[in-house]
Structures are given as C-alpha cells and as structure tokens.
Amino acid sequence: MCGIVGIIGTDPVSDRLFEGLKRLEYRGYDSAGIATIVDGRIDRRRAKGKLANLAERLREEPLPGTVGIAHTRWATHGAPTTGNAHPHATDEVAIVHNGIIENFRPLRQELEARGRTLTSETDSEVVAHLVSEAIEAGKHPREAVAAVLPRLHGAFAIAMLFPRYPDLIIGARQGAPLTVGYGEGENFLGSDAHALASLTQRIAYLDEGDWAVVERDSVQIYDRDNAPVERPIVHSGASAALVDKGNHRHFMQKEIYEQPMVVAQTLKSYLRPLEEQVALPDMAFDLAGIERVAIIACGTASYVGMIGKYWIEQFARLPVEVDVASEFRYRDPVLLPGTLGIVVSQSGETADTLAALRHMKQANVTTAGIINVPTSSMAREVDLLLPTHAGPEIGVASTKAFTCQLSVMAALAVNLARAKGRLSAADEAEIVRHLIEAPAALNEALAHDAEIEAMAHTVAAARDVLYLGRGPDYPLALEGALKLKEISYIHAEGYASGEMKHGPIALIDDNVPLIVLAPSGPLFDKTVSNMKEAQARGAQVVLISDADGIASAGEDAVATIEMPRVHPLIAPLVYAVPVQLLAYHVAVAKGTDVDQPRNLAKSVTVE
Numbered sequence: 001m002c003g004i005v006g007i008i009g010t011d012p013v014s015d016r017l018f019e020g021l022k023r024l025e026y027r028g029y030d031s032a033g034i035a036t037i038v039d040g041r042i043d044r045r046r047a048k049g050k051l052a053n054l055a056e057r058l059r060e061e062p063l064p065g066t067v068g069i070a071h072t073r074w075a076t077h078g079a080p081t082t083g084n085a086h087p088h089a090t091d092e093v094a095i096v097h098n099g100i101i102e103n104f105r106p107l108r109q110e111l112e113a114r115g116r117t118l119t120s121e122t123d124s125e126v127v128a129h130l131v132s133e134a135i136e137a138g139k140h141p142r143e144a145v146a147a148v149l150p151r152l153h154g155a156f157a158i159a160m161l162f163p164r165y166p167d168l169i170i171g172a173r174q175g176a177p178l179t180v181g182y183g184e185g186e187n188f189l190g191s192d193a194h195a196l197a198s199l200t201q202r203i204a205y206l207d208e209g210d211w212a213v214v215e216r217d218s219v220q221i222y223d224r225d226n227a228p229v230e231r232p233i234v235h236s237g238a239s240a241a242l243v244d245k246g247n248h249r250h251f252m253q254k255e256i257y258e259q260p261m262v263v264a265q266t267l268k269s270y271l272r273p274l275e276e277q278v279a280l281p282d283m284a285f286d287l288a289g290i291e292r293v294a295i296i297a298c299g300t301a302s303y304v305g306m307i308g309k310y311w312i313e314q315f316a317r318l319p320v321e322v323d324v325a326s327e328f329r330y331r332d333p334v335l336l337p338g339t340l341g342i343v344v345s346q347s348g349e350t351a352d353t354l355a356a357l358r359h360m361k362q363a364n365v366t367t368a369g370i371i372n373v374p375t376s377s378m379a380r381e382v383d384l385l386l387p388t389h390a391g392p393e394i395g396v397a398s399t400k401a402f403t404c405q406l407s408v409m410a411a412l413a414v415n416l417a418r419a420k421g422r423l424s425a426a427d428e429a430e431i432v433r434h435l436i437e438a439p440a441a442l443n444e445a446l447a448h449d450a451e452i453e454a455m456a457h458t459v460a461a462a463r464d465v466l467y468l469g470r471g472p473d474y475p476l477a478l479e480g481a482l483k484l485k486e487i488s489y490i491h492a493e494g495y496a497s498g499e500m501k502h503g504p505i506a507l508i509d510d511n512v513p514l515i516v517l518a519p520s521g522p523l524f525d526k527t528v529s530n531m532k533e534a535q536a537r538g539a540q541v542v543l544i545s546d547a548d549g550i551a552s553a554g555e556d557a558v559a560t561i562e563m564p565r566v567h568p569l570i571a572p573l574v575y576a577v578p579v580q581l582l583a584y585h586v587a588v589a590k591g592t593d594v595d596q597p598r599n600l601a602k603s604v605t606v607e
C-alpha cells in the first residue's frame, strides 16, 4: 500500500527519488517523505497530503545527499500527519516501511521500557529503534538487520540507510514486494519494477524472507536464514515514460475510453478468429481434469469472479465458488482434489488475494491468475498466468482492468467447457463471434457519454442510490454501486433484482434513485417486474437497457440510457461503460478527487 524507493549513488538523489515516488503515488497519497545522508547525519523532508506538498517542501529546503530512501504512505497505524510520515529515523538509521508490523505493540512497550522515546504513532518506527539499538550496541548494520528481522511479525517491505555507514542501504521483504535495481556505479531498491523504470531496467525480485545489502558496486542478497543467495537479474520491461492523461481530464476518464482498444488487445491473445476458437496459453496441467472451480479476488475483481461463476457453471457445468480473498483462508475452506483456484487481480499484489493464492498452493490446488501486471508477485506464483492487456491503470477506481478481466474470464469459461466436452464447435464459434463484437459494442456504449453526463445531476443530489440487476448483471449492479461510492462518496448498494422485496424495497422513496441494469434477453421481463414493484412505491428509475428494452419499459423512468443491443454474454462488458461513466460524471459534478479519492489507494498490499 505504501511505495518505497532507495538509491545509493554518486550524484544527488533527491530529484530521482521524488520521480520514483511519482510512479508509486498510486500506492498511497496521504503523506510522503525522503531521507538522505548529509554530512554524516540523516536529513529528512516529509509532508502530509499529496506529493505536491513534498515537492513544495523540497523547493523551500532542497535536500542534498547521494544516498537516500523515499516513501509514499497509505496510513494503517497512525493518522496521515507529517509526524507519522516516513522515513522514521534515529541517529543511527532511517527506515521506510510498507506493510504492517503486527507485533509492534509489545515491541514498542519493550523499547519504551528500555527508555527509548518513539515520536510517531506508527507501527514502523519500532523497526528503526530496534535496528538502532543493535547498532548502538556495536553491531554492523548487516548484523543488526539480521538480528532484528526475525523479531518482526506481519507483512513488510523495508528500506534503510545508516549515516555512519554511507556506503550501503539495506532492503528486506516478507509478504510485501521489494525489488533490487542494478545500475552503473549505483544501485536501487523499489517497491516494483515500475518505480525503478527510469533508473534501470535490470532488476531482481526478492523472494519471501530475503534481505539485501545494496552498495554502489555490488548487491548481496540473503535468504531468511541469512545464507547468501543469488536471485536472477531480469529485464524489467517497465516503461520509463510516465503515463499521462492525454486529452482527458482524469485518468479514470481516459481509462474508460481506452476500453474498446484494450479489450480488443486482450481478446486478441485469446481468440483465433479464423478457426472461431478460443485458446489459452500453454499450461502444464489438463483442464479436462478440473472438477470444480474456486475464484478468489477483492473488490471489483471479485465481481469479475461472480460473473465468471455464471459463465463457468452455464458453459462448463462445473461447480464454482467465489470468495472475497479477505474471508477465504480464515474460514479454512474445503479444497477438494480437482479444484482449479483462480485469482483475479489488476495489480497482482493485493495482500489478501496473494495470501489466498499461497493458501491454495499449499493445499496443492492448481492455480490460474487473471492478472494485469505481469511482473507482480501473483503473476510469478500462479501455475497458469492469464494476462490481461489493459496497460497501466492509474485511476484508483478500476475500469479498463474490469472489462479486460471479464474478457479473459469468458475465454477461460469457454476453454473449460470445451475441455469438459460441454461445448460444441458451433457453440464455441458463436461465442467467439460475440466476443469479437465486444470492442465495437463498447465504442457504441461510449457514444452515449454526453447523455449520461447530462443526467448525472439526478444522481449527484442523492444521499443513497440503489443498483439492480439479475444474473450476470447482478455483480455489475454491485460494481456500479462500488464505483459510485468510491469516487462520489454517495452511499450506494447493489442488489439482485429479485431480492428487492426481501428488504431493500423499504428504502425506496422519491429521493433514492434506482439504477436498473436490464439488457434485453431471457432475464429482462423478470428484472422489469422488480423495477415496476419499486416504481409503484415512488422509485426514481434510471433504466439502462437497449432500444427494445427502453421502448417496452422506459416510459415511467426519470432517465434512460440506451446501450447497443448485444448478446447476453457480452452484456456485462458493455453495460460496465454506462455504470463507470455515471459514477465518473456524478463525481465530477460533486467536485471530488476522481483519480485519488479520499482514504483509498490503488494497490492494497496490507490485509
């Protein structure tokens, strides 16, 4: 959740550290800081709020120094104040930390009992003091770190510098990602390859429990038993260019508009249009042996899992369970032989999803991952990587990753169905034809942007909003509500349309807009009946449907949004567009921070 960069170089580092932080701002933006060694002492600049505030601090008081560490924070322990901003420091060490030190309370009590004064409310500061104590007792930083790491419980990535040892920085990883970057006469640490992209393309990923002593001309990596180890140096491939918004006002808007292109790009690697077949990358196991499926993910990605359940059960006739990752491993799930465990994740670093993946691997479950960041921890650990080709997603609210994940999920469902002998060649060809139509249909959906913008004020004034859908459009209703909540701060809930009269209908009055997702198809009439029940009680309906649907059921709606007529299979992809645009325009109308909404971060690397 927090982002880390470290440089040990020969030229001043603070500008380049700041540039690295810009690439990591998606991980958290409630405070940031940089520490360097200046004249044998630690010097720091820290600022509450977004990186622009740190930039201002650095302008007021530039930070020299050729060795430095930097951090962008998403607060877990301690409010987002300047005092809680990293780096945390003593006279002997400065540290930046991503993750949670779960046993920080007893460690803090122990340190305070020994007379040490901690100045922040963070869990991270205990690490600085423990390492500092060991150095004060005469240990070299290398020995101090080796002694302290086993005392830390929880998930962390840490970078440290030592004013009396200006020729090294040390990084450590357990449960949160950290990479070493290799330069010419200078070396680096970073949360991911992207953070280091403008510094070097030569990187090594630390394994769980690894820690690294990074000097200007050498790097020594140790495993959790302190044995020296080699980790392969690979070409990162991460683009050095900072992604920009182009002509768009926000990254989210740009990413919504990129969907026809990135969905086409993603589908291209899974469809063989001439043969009218779907193809997956080579795999080391046989899909025919799969007897059941468990899909695990968080947030928007978990709604892809729910839609996947409808598709896999319908096409492949395999039982599917879907769990939010934070619940999965703590309920000790029954994982029977023949299970395919699928994780879905844009970042590939979400802590709960990664832990669920590891839980499944430990239980000998075959795993697949629908993942957007190919260098991420999950991408490296799944048995079968099913990449999405959405490109970097910068807006905190996930948009293009969602539709790309759905595209891959559809391809996987079809492959499973074929492998299980449940799908004829003719049916597969028909599905392929519908999937090929998806990018054009997404374009048609985008053409209704102006109408959606024009009606957004009906929703912007509301305190509560309900979304309804049936079948695969039910998870989309959940997604619509999530999008609206996270960027416009309006309370919203998604319901399966048939559930309305089992409780939520009590919420209906003429101040609660009801957004109904009802593409023409087998479930249309049922959804419309539920909509009518709500309208009879004063609901202000916004109906999202195609021309036929609007003609037959739109007369009493306060607004209608017309979508192209599409096959029910691709409806969740196409109907994602109005749901995203509606949330976007409502947020713009309310003047919220669309790309960096309050309290959120793009990549959730803590539990």
Ligand code: F6R
Residues within 6 Å of the ligand: 298, 299, 300, 301, 302, 344, 345, 346, 347, 348, 349, 350, 353, 396, 397, 398, 399, 482, 483, 486, 602, 603, 604
């Ligand atoms: C919502 C959103 C989140 C993420 C969730 C999982 O717009 O972005 O709900 O979908 O945090 O993140 P990934 O996909 O990176 O595992």
